[in-house]
Amino acid sequence: MGDIECIYRIKPASKAIGEALAAEQSTGTWVRVAGEREKLRAWVKKVDPPYIHVVFPADLFEQKNIPQLLATVAGNLFGLGSIEHVRLEDIIFSDNTDMDMGMGMGMGMGMGYKGPKFGIEGLRKMVGTMENRRPHIGTIIKPNVGLSPKETAELAHEVALGGVDFIKDDEILANQTFCPISERVPAVMEVLDKVREETGRKVLYAVNVTSNDILTRAQAAIDSGARVLMVDAVTSGLSSIELLSSNFNFPIHVHRAMHAAFTRNPLHGISMGVIAKIVRLAGGDQLHIGTTTGKMAHDDVRAYKNILTEKQNIKAVFPVLSGGLHPGGVAAEIDALGKDIVLQAGGGIHGHPSGPRAGAMAMKQAVDAYMEGISSREYAKDHKELMAALDLWGRTDT
Ligand code: CAP
């Protein structure tokens, strides 16, 4: 197990401030006290304004304890009065064994993390896209709350027949009285089984198990038929991913709601790249990373995709592009991020003028167009669902 190096963008970027941060986040405090353990003291490796590099000795960390890891590298420091603003830009896991491919993830193995159980290849195998390697198409059932289990299943049936590969609960749907998991999951799984019998296609459904007792909730979802789990990992705590991964053998879809509270400000907080690394180590199989054309503030999605998919001794995570996506944006997203992505649209499918099935068809047609090297506008001449979406929402490919 190796030391951890963290890169902070900080003001003021001085050695003294770096040392104060390192002390606070390891064996020190605001004043020297007798008996401080030097071998546990974090130290300033480099001052490169506006950045400082701080190294944390491996022995500071407990194996597979994400909350303690974050309390150490991303804890009190954000509140220190001597620091005007500070952002944790990167976390570099090193490992003194050959498991570290030199890209800073090897330490994950040293800390006992096993990474994704399924990852891109496992999910492609489940859906049947190992050969053509096209992007997966996902959707969020919309309206996202208020539907009954029966209404949820009816919509799932429509979008599954329309061609989506993956259906998820919205991040704010849990086990509310209007749509209990014990009824929602069997109803949706029943229609997806029907789609499989009718079309041979396996459509995945990720059940949101976010709750105060995630293991009990996940077991209840699985007992109801769930075969893919979803978690709002930021509101639940990132260790929720590792909990699900070490207790169950189902793919984990990671939603990141609330991340923008601390990832969006370029001067203060934690970069999404750090979150992506920890999600991969902890065993997330799919993770939202934003988009280049959608409704959320556009961020460095290419960097996050690279962190999730770069060659490592743990599996790659399926990057999920979501938030305001629609068929007209498909080409631009694939141009930007490649084909090893999940293109996920909620309103962009359920808001289609001819209904959700047509919306799913339009997304699939947009992907098919791209895979055949045809512009969406050209392809739409023979595909009315796509044409309707482009007419309504426009398009981003030339
Ligand atoms: C998308 C979504 C997701 C966002 C989250 C929403 O729906 O369900 O929560 O993708 O953002 O509620 O916005 P739409 P991100 O497709 O209707 O926008 O993926 O950036 O974490």
Ligand code: MG
């Ligand atoms: Mg949502």
